[in-house]
Amino acid sequence: MNQPRPLALVAFGGNALLRSDDLGVIEEQRRRADAAAGWLIDLVHRRYQLVVVHGNGPQVGQVLIQMEEAANKIPPSPLDVAVAQTEGSMGFLLEKALRNRLIADGSGPEVSTLLSMVVVDRADPGFAAPTKPVGPFFSRYRAQNLQRDHGWTMVEDSGRGWRKVVPSPRPLEVLGVPTLRTLLDRGDIVIAGGGGGIPVVRDDAGELVGVEAVIDKDRTAALVARDLAADLLINLTGIPEVRKNFGGLDEQALPHLTAAEARELLDRGEFPVGSMGPKIESALDFVESTGKEVLITDIETLPAAMAGKGGTRLAP
DSSP states (O other), X not given: OOOOOOEEEEEEOGGGTSOTTSOOOHHHHHHHHHHHHHHHHHXXXXXXXXXXXXXXXXHHXXXXXXXXXXXXXXXXXXXXXHHHHHHHHHHHHXXXXXXXXXXXXXXOOOEEEOOOEEEOOTTOHHHHSOOEEEEEEEOHHHHXXXXXXXXXXXXXXXXXXXXXXXXXXXXXXXXXXXXXXXXXXXXXXXXXXXXXOEEEEEOTTSOEEEOSOOOOHHHHHHHHHHHTTOSEEEEEOSSSSOEETTTSTTOEEOSXXXXXXXXXXXXXXXXXXXXXXXXXXXXXXXXXXXXXXXXXXXXXXXXXXXXXXXXXXXXX
16 A cells, blocks of 8 residues: 655745846746756655745836836736736746656656635735835836825835835635645646735625735745645745854854744744745744744755755754
8 A cells, every 4th residue: 555645835936937137038047947847846756745836026126117017008917816826827837847857757747737816804914004115116206106096105226226025914714725625636736826916805895805915925834734634835935044143253053943943033033024034934823833843945955955965844
């Protein structure tokens, strides 16, 4: 009788496929998706079931810029629709890359991509004080017009121009988890929760309504991993392991962290909100609610880290 395979959920940012120094052409994202698929298939070879959650920051930024440039000809879509667009396009690139790797292996599971709506609370504090910059930079004049005509919240961004800021509410519920379980029971690799999911709220009648917001993909990944009772949550980032005093002369790699140690460092401000903070917070949510481990590393170090030779393991 075959033993059930452990489930790993892997979360990585949209900059794994599109980086700031890229030209922005789709071929670059195709190549990076192909490379990422190689590392992900290594987990399948290690007999893991696999769920993939990806970010979409650079990609949704591109879509919003395209909308602004074409605004005089085609009415722009709201942000929730832009998130859905990138969920589909990035899911296509990753699914195709994974399927091609499996074809090269000669066999393997099916690959499925799900569009995921994620319920947030309209009363979340983030809606009262939006902070997440999205989309293109505007002149002061254009920003004032957008703020007046559309009610956008606009901020000056580091001397580069004015940008729209939107809420980043906490995810409460990922819709479609039963379907996800069915696909996993069938043996599929599943891509879901792209970009943190399409943000929706429930109105007074209980109907779903899309909202202008972005959801942190690490928080969504931890929520999906918890709902699926995953055995391992893997957060891929830009460095091989979590580091104390990052960027300082006394920078120190942290190959192992207990939940208590991570919580203490987080409370001391060791992990900033704009970088490692959300990853540590979401990792702690998963560890403390499930008693399972989180591995934090970069995609190039992942195979070695899975063999215990790199990365940071955060455990109860």
